[in-house]
Amino acid sequence: MTVEGQQVERLRPTPALVMAGAMVVVSITLFLGNLAGPWTPLFWNWVPSIGTAVAAAVVCWRTATGPGRDAVGRRFWRLQALAAVLIGLGASGDVRQAAAHPNGSGAQHDLPTTILYCLSMAVLLWAMLKLPVIRHERRERLLRFAGDALTVMVTVGLFAWYLTRHAVSASLAGSDALPVIVLATLALVGVAAVGKLAMSDLGGLDRITVRLLAGATAVGAFGAGLFPLFVDLPPGLRGSQMFTPATLLFLAFAADRQRRAAGVAPVERPRRRFGVLPYLAVAATDGLLLVISNAVGDGALVVALAAVCLTALVVFRQVNALRENGRLLRRLDANLVQLNQYQHQLTHRATHDGLTDLANRALFEQHTRDALAAVAAWGAEDSTLSLALIDLDDFKAINDRLGHAVGDAMLVVVAQRLRECVRAEDVVARLGGDEFGLLLHGLRGDEATEVLARITEALSRPVHALGYDLLVRASVGLAEAWPDASPQELLRRADLAMYAAKERGKGRHAVYDAELEQHQAADAQLGAELRQALDRGEFSLVYQPIVRLPDGKWTGVETLVRWTSPTRGFVGPDKFIPIAERTGLIVPLGDWILRTALRQAMAWVQQFGDDAPHEIGVNVSARQLREPGYAETVRDALAESGFDPERLVVEVTETAVFDGGVALDALQMLVTLGVKVALDDFGTGHSSLGLLRTCPADTLKVDKSFVDGIGGRSEEAVIATAMIQITNGLHLQAIAEGVETAEQADTLHRLGYRFAQGYHFSRPLSAQQLGDRLTESMLAQATLTTR
Structure with missing residues (x-):
């Protein structure tokens, strides 16, 4: 399949993935067999979790050390491998606990096992929180996640309280139920973390990878916290015996998907305007309220139903308001995009020539200032710059004789030929009328002169403009920059060289040197004296x-x-x-x-x-x-x-x-x-x-x-x-x-x-x-x- 126009390697089951899938099948078979009646020793139900944890750890480590992974990706998948190892060690503790109590009379998890499971959940949460989020600032992300995590913890705490007093009181003591409550709470907080991550710009992960991670945490949270509410399990049989391998299988698939999508840019998707997690927490609490009210009596049930209806109406109104806000924001985004396009067009028109689409004089002077700053920073030995001015000879005669439309068509062709004669990093500009400018980067005098010779040869070919074949001649002046050069002085020197080329017979190029400066100064002095001579007779x-x-x-x-x-x-x-x-x-x-x-x-x-x-x-x-x-x-x-x-x-x-x-x-x-x-x-x-x-x-x-x-x-x-x-x-x-x-x-x-x-x-x-x-x-x- 392709993502952003790039090919993603097809899924090829590896031995580790095959092992993880096989362990999930074994865990389901053992769980269903023992649910119908004693079939195998209970400790065997925990063994598939160990095998799946090993397989998931291998796949995550392979992804972390694979090619095309940045430092953030390597850290994330190493932490996932560590979490899988901790889950496997916790499952080993459950094997030991189940072997010690074959009739299921012992606690679900002893203290070391509970610590291992808690550490695994903490590592998973830490890995997800350390992923970069593109759209939101770090502080905003942490505050939103903290709010959602507290919402989940309050909801789970409420369910845990009810579960402890009513649902599990018959089979587990309060101290024995504590590990279940802690693990369920952490699992649901993990769901919140992955949910927030899935609503962001994917934290640098592939979109399908994030979905698989969300599925892993959802399966684990359901098996650890909610499954016991719906199924009355016999002693020693736990939902996590079946759901933990399934969770690890999702993790293994997520790691393998990310490895196959290495080097493929993640697809950006539209940002959601609101999160559904708080509403799910409210809905769950309302459901629990109805259950408790039904047990208390008819009056309490009516009040609970009214409260649930009012809550639903408030949520409905808020959701509609958020959707309206979303529509307004989308419209605003569209207007901003259009405004940015207009701004870009205006900026382009302000800095480019309308006829030839070359840079205009203002942009050319800005490029010249920037390039001269680089020359001054690096020094003449490390950075060179040459500026050329090109003036089309006798262009006014073409306008006068054939019309401005023909002259404009000729200028467009000349501009295209100038582009073809220079490199991409060079700057070509139309400075006004029939005058063009070139900014040649990294070329010294001799190399720049070769470019001018190439330009002269290109312009010597007849130009076809609106049915006329015209011969174009151009006078070109070249000046090389020096560390302390100013844009005005560099332009003046190139202009002086250009007029020297015209004096030599037009259709030529000249390079600025000190002799030209002397002639120019002498000519300027002579021109001033000419003016005075005319006045004095x-x-x-x-x-x-x-x-x-x-x-x-x-x-x-x-x-x-x-x-x-x-x-x-x-x-x-x-x-x-x-x-x-x-x-x-x-x-x-x-x-x-x-x-x-x-x-x-x-x-x-x-x-x-x-x-x-x-x-x-x-x-x-x-x-x-x-x-x-x-x-x-x-x-x-x-x-x-x-x-x-x-x-x-x-x-x-x-x-x-x-x-x-x-x-x-x-x-x-x-x-x-x-x-x-x-x-x-x-x-x-x-x-x-x-x-x-x-x-x-x-x-x-x-x-x-x-x-x-x-x-x-x-x-x-x-x-x-x-x-x-x-x-x-x-x-x-x-x-x-x-x-x-x-x-x-x-x-x-x-x-x-x-x-x-x-x-x-x-x-x-x-x-x-x-x-x-x-x-x-x-x-x-x-x-x-x-x-």
């Missing part, structure tokens, strides 16, 4: 001409920003532009560049007329294009300066509009204003040809890296040739950047390029220098005209 603009091939006539200019710091001196754009983008200063800086360039271009038009540069190009970053209302900002700047929108060229990089979304929408709005679009550094991005179908570009500016080697039979020359063919086929204008020699200019013209810029034609010029050059050009042209 320390920026200036220079303009590099774009010329026509082969005559070199200026057709336009590209606007470039320069910064000369009072403390640092000249700071290159390659250094301060990335910091301006990270800090968001590129937005106000870009707005200043646009408005200043447009005012300057309009001034040239007013001064030089048709000789002024026809177009002016302004570089725009991805951050500016994603700024809400950027197209309106350009429109306002054009209106403020009065410059012709068709002569303004917005230069953007391929990566700025690769993912479409808001950036591409902003370019479309600019085109509707008449502004032209040029793809800057064309050829260095990851999907340049695909952009030509979606981006509203008028011009491609071929990167300097393809121009440098154009003079020979190099791959750059092949690429440059292919690009001019593409632009011609798509009716786009191509501008070659970074032309530094006449040979390069000639080759580009021969390949089909008609526009270029670079140091070969002119270095970037200030507004004053460019104006002077335009003046010189106009004077030279006027001189030629006069000639």
Whole structure:
């Protein structure tokens, strides 16, 4: 059979159980034979008790020493074996007593035998009381048992008094009846003990084992105390001669059942709301009262019947009240269970992300604090911890282009893949938006880096989200904890490493080190100075001409920003532009560049007329294009300066509009204003040809890296040739950047390029220098005209 889903060994009769069963059959046979008339010497009636006691002691000891038993179980079954041995010794005393008085004239038990039987009952009670009870506190258990034991003792004492005066007075003297009264009282107290145990959580015993123990005590108590009330036995014949072996057989079966159920968790059953033992005691007393009243006379019997009826009515009312209380308590328990479930759900919602079911930021920070406390306690040599921050690159573009439903579906898949890449003891959390956190336990830097590489590989596989196959790239930063680390500092270091990974080209991971800290501090200082430089007007603009091939006539200019710091001196754009983008200063800086360039271009038009540069190009970053209302900002700047929108060229990089979304929408709005679009550094991005179908570009500016080697039979020359063919086929204008020699200019013209810029034609010029050059050009042209 099974208990709690576990297999219990089937009953296989052992020699000890067979012996105990045989002794019970023998005892019944001898008892019934001698009850009908003298059949065998009376001492033989006590012999089966000795054999059954030996068998029960063997089974109990085997259970106590068997595998899977805890200390409490071993003690309990050893005490049961001791009690069986004491009963066997008591039965030996009865054999000796019966042999000494073959006609049954002696006392039922002499003093040593009575002491042995009392000790056996005391050992049984002690063993049961020492069992742990799960539901009740120890004090409450003892008080309830003491009350029930006193109830039983009062009831048994009353019956013993009546038995002594009426029932056994004819066959036993008062002193001879004392052992019977004592043993009956102890037996019924044992029934109370097992009854209370059976109503608890089984005290660690198997449920069937408890039932068998209860049966043993009930059989023993009935045979010792109540059986003589119903049967008039001949001298020397005692009910215990038959009931003691039966009691020991129940004990042997209980021990064997517990041995076979070793390692199987006991089944918890509903707690009873009230005990029946006090009511049984009242019922027994009422029965005795009716018996005595009937012997006294009719008047006493009527009063007794009335008292019994009143007692029954009170018990009935109390039982109904207890049952109602029980129903209320069960309803309360059900409500509490439901409330606990709601509480658990609320707690889960408060600590987990609703979309991915990962831990949220609050729970992640709590796990981080707990883990750091463990690191501090054990030391860096014994406990390691690494924290990683993961940011999905260009996720906003997916939301803007495909909708938030697709973005959410992608986040769910990403969360599942992150779970699959880490162990069960690691923590994966969604910290907000497209940012995730990992807490890696017991992994040092190199091992944690292997996990990050595994995550990068897992995310590189296309993600299927609502019918779209999306490529996911993520920048990951890793920081390793130290004994005195704080959660905020550890998160800051991981965040710093993550941004370092983004700067290295996205789709990468970086590990925090001291060099990153130095760069961060330097960048932070530079960012603060950038803010001050913008307020103080320390920026200036220079303009590099774009010329026509082969005559070199200026057709336009590209606007470039320069910064000369009072403390640092000249700071290159390659250094301060990335910091301006990270800090968001590129937005106000870009707005200043646009408005200043447009005012300057309009001034040239007013001064030089048709000789002024026809177009002016302004570089725009991805951050500016994603700024809400950027197209309106350009429109306002054009209106403020009065410059012709068709002569303004917005230069953007391929990566700025690769993912479409808001950036591409902003370019479309600019085109509707008449502004032209040029793809800057064309050829260095990851999907340049695909952009030509979606981006509203008028011009491609071929990167300097393809121009440098154009003079020979190099791959750059092949690429440059292919690009001019593409632009011609798509009716786009191509501008070659970074032309530094006449040979390069000639080759580009021969390949089909008609526009270029670079140091070969002119270095970037200030507004004053460019104006002077335009003046010189106009004077030279006027001189030629006069000639």
